[in-house]
Amino acid sequence: MNEKDLDLLKDSGNIMDDILANPFGEKGDSAMKAVSPEQESRPVKLVDVLPEENRAKAYQLAEQIDPKNHQAMIMYGTQAQGKLLSFSHAMLEHVQKKDVGEIGEIISDLMKQLNHVSPDELRAEKPSLLSRMFGKVNGTIQEVLSKYQKTGAQIDRISVKLDRSKNVLLSDIGMLEKLYETNKEYFQALNIYIAAGEIKLEELHEKTIPALKKAAAETNDQMKFQEVNDMIQFADRLDKRLHDLKLSREITIQSAPQIRLIQNTNQALVEKIQSSIVTAIPLWKNQVAIALTLIRQRHAVEAQKQVSKTTNDLLLKNAEMLKTNTIETAKENERGLVDIETLKKTQENLISTLEETLRIQEEGRTKRRMAEQDLAAMENELRIKLLEIKGN
Structure with a gap:
């Protein structure tokens, strides 16, 4: 989204006044906003469900609609539609530029790095005879530790990228919230235009046109009949113009959930990134550190067991030899120089x-x-x- 498009989001408090200040598109600049869900399911008369302030604006605007000003009728509400068009273009451009693929690649790279140190390598297994003979146990531990340290450094760099991506997404969420509020303003402004048009159209059908028909019938003046026809044609053009404005309002209605969908997607990505930074990565590091410590402890215990076993075997052998020697010596001591036999x-x-x-x-x-x-x-x-x- 470029700076020109972002200008649409500035001074949102003046959007409604700017749009309604020039109802017939004579000159001036404007933007648009959205409306509440209650107004979408309106009764027969839209003006009856408008807020009090907007209802008053609708009646004021209806009085400004002049059937004799054909140019004004053509331009009625076009500035709101123009702002809506710019807004839709800005939102489309933002969606097109919102490349979540990069974030997905970063998270995918993170998962690859987390799986780089296989849990099988951290499994405490008894060393084989060849491993004990050639000292492969300590070498394997050092290899795993080196791999872990290298992977840990790569994960730290990925964490920095994720943190920057998270900040960008948070900024986009704030910008999208402004887009949502702007779309809401456009929606409310279009409701006022439509309500004013419906008020004027009702007035034409119930008062103006019947009065003109009555005057023409009483005078039998052909120009009066022409005035009746002109007023009917104006009412028809006004009805068509209201239909166009209602289509534009439908765009704002559809834009609201679309903006929220983008926001929710960004929010989900932020939560995923936050979870990766503050939960998954530290948990992975802790578990690997614990596993490596347990491996060291296991090998220390195995070494101690081996020392104890060797010591016990030596003591048993010495005791057995002592027993044999003692018995043989005692026997010899008890024997005479020459046996009786x-x-x-x-x-x-x-x-x-x-x-x-x-x-x-x-x-x-x-x-x-x-x-x-x-x-x-x-x-x-x-x-x-x-x-x-x-x-x-």
């Missing part, structure tokens, strides 16, 4: 050896005695043989 076995072996020796000796003596007897027999036999040889 060993002595028994040795004695048994010794007795068995002695018995075996005695047996062998006995067998030897027996064999020697037998050998002696054999030797004696052999000697005696030899001696006998020798004697026999000598005798021969």
